[in-house]
Amino acid sequence: MKRTEVLQVSAEFYPLLKTGGLAxxxxxxxxxxxxxxxxxxxxxxxxPAIRAGVTGLRPLAEHVAPWGERAVVLGGTxxxxxxxxxxxxxxxxxxxxxxxxxxxxxxxxxxxxxxLLGQAxxxxxxxxxxxxxxxxxxxxxxxxxxxxxLVHHARHRRPPGSPSPATVFTIHxxxxxxxxxxxxxxxxxxxxxxxxxxxxxxxxxxSFMKAGLQYADRITTVSPxxxxxxxxxxxxxxxxxxxxxxxxxxSGILNGVDTAVWNPAADSAIAQPxxxxxxxxxxxxxxxxxxxxxxxxxxEAPLFGVVSRMTEQKGLQWVLTGLSELLxxxxxxxxxxxxxxxxxxxxRAAAQAHPRAVAVHIGYDETLSHRVFAGTxxxxxxxxxxxxxxxxxxxxxxxxxxxxxxxxxxxxxxxDVALENLADGSATGFVFDAFDGAAYxxxxxxxxxLYARAAQWRRVQRTAxxxxxxxxxxxxxxxxxxxSLLTTERDHxxx
Numbered sequence: 001m002k003r004t005e006v007l008q009v010s011a012e013f014y015p016l017l018k019t020g021g022l023a024x025x026x027x028x029x030x031x032x033x034x035x036x037x038x039x040x041x042x043x044x045x046x047x048p049a050i051r052a053g054v055t056g057l058r059p060l061a062e063h064v065a066p067w068g069e070r071a072v073v074l075g076g077t078x079x080x081x082x083x084x085x086x087x088x089x090x091x092x093x094x095x096x097x098x099x100x101x102x103x104x105x106x107x108x109x110x111x112x113x114x115x116l117l118g119q120a121x122x123x124x125x126x127x128x129x130x131x132x133x134x135x136x137x138x139x140x141x142x143x144x145x146x147x148x149x150l151v152h153h154a155r156h157r158r159p160p161g162s163p164s165p166a167t168v169f170t171i172h173x174x175x176x177x178x179x180x181x182x183x184x185x186x187x188x189x190x191x192x193x194x195x196x197x198x199x200x201x202x203x204x205x206x207s208f209m210k211a212g213l214q215y216a217d218r219i220t221t222v223s224p225x226x227x228x229x230x231x232x233x234x235x236x237x238x239x240x241x242x243x244x245x246x247x248x249x250x251s252g253i254l255n256g257v258d259t260a261v262w263n264p265a266a267d268s269a270i271a272q273p274x275x276x277x278x279x280x281x282x283x284x285x286x287x288x289x290x291x292x293x294x295x296x297x298x299x300e301a302p303l304f305g306v307v308s309r310m311t312e313q314k315g316l317q318w319v320l321t322g323l324s325e326l327l328x329x330x331x332x333x334x335x336x337x338x339x340x341x342x343x344x345x346x347x348r349a350a351a352q353a354h355p356r357a358v359a360v361h362i363g364y365d366e367t368l369s370h371r372v373f374a375g376t377x378x379x380x381x382x383x384x385x386x387x388x389x390x391x392x393x394x395x396x397x398x399x400x401x402x403x404x405x406x407x408x409x410x411x412x413x414x415x416d417v418a419l420e421n422l423a424d425g426s427a428t429g430f431v432f433d434a435f436d437g438a439a440y441x442x443x444x445x446x447x448x449x450l451y452a453r454a455a456q457w458r459r460v461q462r463t464a465x466x467x468x469x470x471x472x473x474x475x476x477x478x479x480x481x482x483x484s485l486l487t488t489e490r491d492h493x494x495x
Contacts, residue, residue: 004039005041007040011044012098021255022141035472042081056077057074059087065112091116118146119189125154149194149215166217167215179206184206303333304334308337310343335358397464397467426463
């Protein structure tokens with residue numbers, strides 16, 4: 001079978017650059033797609049960490065942005081994958097993370113920084129590299145969302161029958177939309193008629209997210225439940241009408257877990273590798289985590305973990321309001337994350353008030369995150385909304401039973417310990433429905449109740465660790481989607 005040529009466009013790529021789950025997805029998907037019959041090349045902004053990790057970089061072509069800035073598209077490789085990197089030092093070589101400065105403020109020219117990403121993707125889609133032509137341009141999240149819009153408009157300017165790639169746009173989190181002032185439209189490279197209600201205009205602004213949703217040939221998001229939720233007002237973030245209009249090209253494909261990175265049986269980051277047959281070894285990781293954080297060495301105490309961005313979306317207010325009950329029942333808590341200053345301060349205060357029971361690490365540490373999943377008994381993910389969530393999948397894999405709100409990918413991956421689910425052996429965690437403190441508290445009490453029944457707890461742990469969320473299943477669905485697009489394109493060409 002002939003391989004499908006795919007250009008994957010994203011702002012992050014693990015392990016070169018990661019701020020969250022987007023990088024985990026874009027880092028794992030290319031290899032899985034290769035096994036499913038696709039040849040994937042990557043397009044990334046020239047952030048210093050990305051440039052440092054790509055080998056053999058060489059100039060390929062120059063691109064002049066609409067505002068006059070010159071950038072060079074470089075070609076190189078990483079771990080066998082062809083990679084294109086946009087060399088534009090004035091835009092990308094800055095302190096802070098890819099989106100925010102050192103003070104946590106969004107860069108004022110982010111629209112240009114990520115418009116350039118979409119422009120380079122469209123240029124590659126339209127023959128910038130004479131030696132390789134993608135059949136599919138697959139753009140991830142708002143940073144890359146201009147790519148489908150630019151490909152669409154270029155397609156309609158080309159002579160009939162001229163080759164043009166099909167486009168796929170994946171929503172990772174609809175709440176982050178890349179909205180900018182209307183005055184920035186001139187920098188995007190789109191024709192003037194694209195700034196209207198059925199284009200990229202959104203409440204008097206330019207919306208990168210809307211550009212992807214409006215113009216992509218196919219839209220995917222990262223779980224089936226989230227694909228349904230975003231067509232409603234509550235989760236649609238103002239774009240639910242457009243998503244309902246385009247429901248026939250929208251689908252949800254559940255993310256996977258990269259088992260080369262997240263595998264407790266072969267994880268060099270943790271104190272003692274373990275698996276479902278050797279669960280006793282997990283206790284060694286719990287003791288090591290308690291020791292590292294200065295918690296009381298209490299093997300009998302249920303240890304709860306949070307690995308999360310600290311934002312309102314993540315529902316961490318319920319962790320704080322439920323903390324007194326967690327401690328009164330003899331539990332401990334480890335928190336790893338950063339974000340909202342008020343949440344950071346509240347967790348720091350809790351750790352200072354209860355130093356032997358609560359520990360907090362502000363910031364993100366990849367190695368430490370592995371140790372938290374390996375050492376905790378319960379992973380807390382009480383998110384208000386969650387497109388997919390990888391955290392609960394990591395918890396399942398490491399026998400740290402997830403406690404989650406029944407939304408998005410959390411609903412698709414965690415089965416509550418209701419009696420009928422315990423009876424049929426399907427239970428894997430603790431699920432609550434209403435997004436409030438009472439429902440969270442009830443789930444917390446169910447966790448303590450199950451923990452007191454050691455044999456049942458171990459059975460649920462083994463079931464959880466046996467769940468398979470691999471990238472091959474997701475890649476097979478993406479590959480089928482690509483093939484359907486190419487078949488449609490061929491049918492149109494014949495017609």
